Structure formats: C-alpha cells, structure tokens
Amino acid sequence: MAAAHVPVLLDRVLALFEPALSGGSAVLVDATVGLGGHADALLSAHPSLTLVGLDRDPDALARSGERLARHGDRVHLVHARYDEMPSVLTRLGHRATGSVDGVLMDLGVSSMQLDVxxxxxxxxxxxxxxxxxxxxxxxxxxxxxxxxxxxxxxxxxxxxxxxxxxxxxxxxxxxxxxxxxxxxxxxxxxxxxxxxxxxxxxxxxxxxxxxxxxxxxxxxGELEALRRALPAALSVLRVGGRIVVESYHSLEDRLVKRALVELAKSRTPPGVPVELPGHGPQLRLLTRGAELADEQEKEHNPRAASVRLRAAERILEAAA
Structure with missing residues (x-):
C-alpha cells in the first residue's frame, strides 16, 4: 500500500521546502505523516534532515515506520494529533517555539483510510x-x-x-x-x-x-483540532522556516487562509507613518491564493483533484 501511495503535489512541496532545509542540519515536522510519502521524499532530498512525524492513526504510524526505517535515527514518529505539536517537540528535546525549519500538514482523510x-x-x-x-x-x-x-x-x-x-x-x-x-x-x-x-x-x-x-x-473533531494546530504550527517555526498546508475542502482551506493571511499583515496601527519595531508581518506568503493540481497530476493521482495548497515563510519571530 505504501508503495502504491502517491503523495499529492510532491514536486511542489519539495520545491517550497528546499530553501529552508538545504542549509545543513534541519528539523521538519510532518504533522500528518500518513503512509510517509512526503516524508520519505524530503528525507531523501535532505540527508541532514531530522523528521518528526505525527499521526493520530496507529496503523498509519506502523506503515510509515516501515517505509521510513531506512532513514534510521533521523526519524521520530509519535502517536499524536497535530495540535499537540509543541508538547511533542518539547518531549523530544526541542524548544516549543521557534525551533523547526519546516512544518507540513497534509489534511483530511488519508488514502489508506479510504482504501481499508x-x-x-x-x-x-x-x-x-x-x-x-x-x-x-x-x-x-x-x-x-x-x-x-x-x-x-x-x-x-x-x-x-x-x-x-x-x-x-x-x-x-x-x-x-x-x-x-x-x-x-x-x-x-x-x-x-x-x-x-x-x-x-x-x-x-x-x-x-x-x-x-x-x-x-x-x-x-477535525476543524477544532485544526483551529488549535495552525497557531501551534506557526509558533514552532524559526525565522526562515516554512509551512506548507494541503487542504481538501473549503472548510479547511478557509481556516488555513485566515491563519496565514493574519500573520502576513503589519500590526502597526493605521496612520502611523513608519513600521513600529516588532510590529511588522510575521509571515511572507509563498503562494498567490491557493494552488491547485494541474490536469496531469489529477489524472495521475485522483486524490489531487480537490487539493488546495498554501505556504508561507516566517520572517519575524513570533510575538510574545
């Protein structure tokens, strides 16, 4: 099943993370590791990458563990929901804020869950x-x-x-x-x-x-968990770190859009002629709106038909 699993928008995901992960040792959280398709490709592309993979599905973790075993101790898989990200990182010895170079969230039901x-x-x-x-x-x-x-x-x-x-x-x-x-x-x-x-x-x-x-x-409890997970995911990013989110219906995408756009705005009060220190945008949006799969990808991978991808880069430390 893992071999047949085709990660959605894989080339685009790899390209978006490349600047954040290519500078040497890096840490990425795959918040929905599933069957490990994206994770495997990212670990292969970046030999110094450490990956923390979360999933609420024990069966998915077992299967991704088999797939990612060849990457050895660079992989840490944890049975947890993505809104538990800061506490998981703390348990693994990372800071709960500003400690990771990338966060990937591939939302919704997985191919494995649909197929069983x-x-x-x-x-x-x-x-x-x-x-x-x-x-x-x-x-x-x-x-x-x-x-x-x-x-x-x-x-x-x-x-x-x-x-x-x-x-x-x-x-x-x-x-x-x-x-x-x-x-x-x-x-x-x-x-x-x-x-x-x-x-x-x-x-x-x-x-x-x-x-x-x-x-x-x-x-x-998907939407409630996502509402909690988005600020948690954004808070763990270091400056220069990137988040990539793949949503599959409008309810998810609205929450993602709102969270990213809000932090991409200046917090300097209207009318103030200069940007106040520490009040500038915290994020830079990397996508213009939500990116969709092209016809070739949808034909190759039917799950991509409804995907909406958004991404952003942290450019200012998280506000205290």
Missing part, C-alpha cells in the same frame, strides 16, 4: 460506520447517527458538510433509527438516495459525499 473498507470512510462500499482516524478514540459515526438529537445532527451536516438538505436528512435518520439503529454505511447511503432530491444528485455529485464528510469531521 472496514474503517468506514468510503460511501462506495458497505462497511461499519466507524470513521475514526484514531482507532483508540471512542466516538464513531454510528454513535453520532444513533444518539444525536435531530437539531444537533442537522447542525453537523450543515456546518461540516455544507449540506443543503441537512434538516431533511436529519429527520429521516431519526425516523429510521427508531426502527433499527444504524450500524453499516450501506443503509445510510440508501437513505440518502431516498432523501436527497434527484435534481440535486444530478448537479451536486454523490448524495452521500457531504454527509460522510460531515460525519468524519465530527467524529474526529
């Missing part, structure tokens, strides 16, 4: 309604469907799936679960086919796409 049917992430195969990225966590998609009140379930579908028919779907789920609890994805997909109007299906893609996205985000 029993994880329940894909709506194309009937599987247990699990969707946990961390198999040691408690909340599952089945529990969300079977226990959330209709209003709360509608909120999840609306806010995390941007689902137009959130209330209608939530009401249908509550009615159906009263007869029999949801356990497998096939029954949910059937309900969505029956509930989402046919006209919407013709223009909006698979009727289960938005609901499955919403359930996955809720089960794993």
């Amino acid at each position: 049917a029993e994880r329940g992430f894909s709506y194309s195969r009937d599987a247990p309604l699990d969707m946990r990225m961390d198999s040691t966590a408690e909340l599952t998609a089945a529990e969300v469907l079977n226990t959330y009140p209709a209003e709360e379930l509608a909120r999840v579908l609306r806010d995390y799936g941007e689902e137009r028919f959130a209330r209608r779907i939530a009401a249908a789920v509550v009615t159906a679960r009263a007869r029999e609890p949801f356990t497998y994805s096939g029954r949910l997909v059937e309900l969505l086919y029956e509930t989402v109007p046919a006209a919407s299906r013709r223009t909006g893609g698979h009727p289960a796409k938005r609901t499955f996205q919403a359930l996955r985000i809720e089960v794993n």
